[in-house]
Amino acid sequence: MKQFAFTAVLLSFALPAMADELIEFGREIAQVNCASCHAISTDDASQHPEAPPLRELSARYPLDALAEAFVQGIYVGHPDMPEFEATVEQVDALLAYLDTIQNPVP
Template sequence: MAHTLKGKLMQRLWFRVSVGLLFLCCSVPTDAADNENGKDLLQKNCGRCHALAAETASPLKEAPNLWIVLRSYPTERLEFELAEGIGSRHKDMPQIQFSSEDIYKIESYLSGDR
């Protein structure tokens, strides 16, 4: 049983890595102003706890780096999660819903090479 569970976990890990690489490889160049606005939106709403740039530690030790997490989402799922409010695994995280314009700006920031 442990061997089967390990295999499933490895499959999920490779799927997430593959999707993340696909997202990175298929990014469209964006306007620098949209990148900065998207970063500002994330900083305002999420930066108190989460890191928002590659290779940066989160202010809250237990909070994952959103740059890494959000870039691994498939585009459709990312848009849905941002519009509906990304679910939390703990009670202190607010559920924030972004507008379509905000989502575009956040996607523009995440697709940039930072």
């Protein structure tokens, strides 16, 4: 029983740290791949007039539905959007980050 309690205590500290690392990795992916056109935080402006802020994606699409599109590669969006393909790990990180910046859906 003591081993379980010790493991539970360790996990309670490790899981938030792992989640923070995943979210930060997702923010870095957004910065490298999206920021030249899209607003990538809660209060910045999109650089491209046809690129919606990433914080508004959940109003347009269920975020879970974007996972497959990211893995298969997004080829459409705004007309001059570059191709974007990601690994499963990158998609998990990007979706974790996107979830943290979404505007509440009315």
